[in-house]
Amino acid sequence: MKRKYGDLSHWKGVLQKTYRQIHIDEVDFTGHVTLVVFNKVKEPISFKLTDHDDFNIVADGFI
Structure with a gap:
């Protein structure tokens, strides 16, 4: 199985x-939601x- 990491x-x-991640378990969607802010690259x-x-x-500041 191929794994992908949101971090x-x-x-x-x-x-x-x-980096922030939450797990959502709803009727329409079940899975992880990830936010990455690139402060400095x-x-x-x-x-x-x-x-x-x-x-x-x-680039710097991209979300």
Whole structure:
């Protein structure tokens, strides 16, 4: 089974982050909800969209 972790502890470029997670068990949704705030990263992560500017995925202050 493949596991994914919401705390993103495997990301090496994150220098400082805030992480919160709660478990919800409702009729419409059962699972974990995760919030990660990237307070400080080594360098932003972005990619180029066709005919557009760079699209930022992670940078300082991103939630």
